[in-house]
Amino acid sequence: MTSLVRHVTIDCSDAYALASFWARVLDSKVSDDDSPGDPEALVETPGAGLLFIRVPEKKSVKNRVHLDLQPQDRTRDEEVERLLALGATLHDDQRRPDGTGWVTLRDPEGNEFCVERSKAERAATEAAQA
Template structure:
């Protein structure tokens, strides 16, 4: 008879942790950035100092730039970042918790394989559902199981997320 072996410790990574961001394909990066900034309490990144410098140097063509919130922005990308996380002042790019929205030509056609879970404060689920639907989200399903209660929602472009 063999004895059960003792649990093995999980190895410690030998590489430095990687910086990451979640990138969302979208038809309208600026509308999505506005929705998610409001939903999460994040800030829409201000890339205008970098864009203005690059335009002034002739390094980028003016047709890849639009105006958003009264400032220059990339036509095909917009980001949001946590207000307390560091960011590069020269580019406006967040260095911490961040979502980037990039324009793609094709529409969303199937369920997400990755989604964001939002966690409301205790007893605030209905209040948060109302707030998020007021921002443009829709309720897809209300789930009430022994393991918990949450609401499956979609952002204005149909990307699913869960609100707990």
């Protein structure tokens, strides 16, 4: 059998605080085993969990790996607004007039992630092009 991704691990300054942000983003929760001040915190998600580990170094360069989010029950633009309200910041806006593109945001510790169009938005674009 092949390997499966169990966790995506993210280095950070405050594991519990960053895990709490991502739990809200993903409509999930921080593991009951974790609490403020812990050196690591886990957010369980379908597929792979997000594991946050406290490290002494601050983020200094662009991420080599990042998450791409696809909204399930709202549009890309609605999701971007929701995430900004949760504490994300806008990094780069690649939305195009035809509805394609994505938005790159940063989490509270500066890690980049992208918000893509929802499945419904993709289908609508493909139908309009057919």
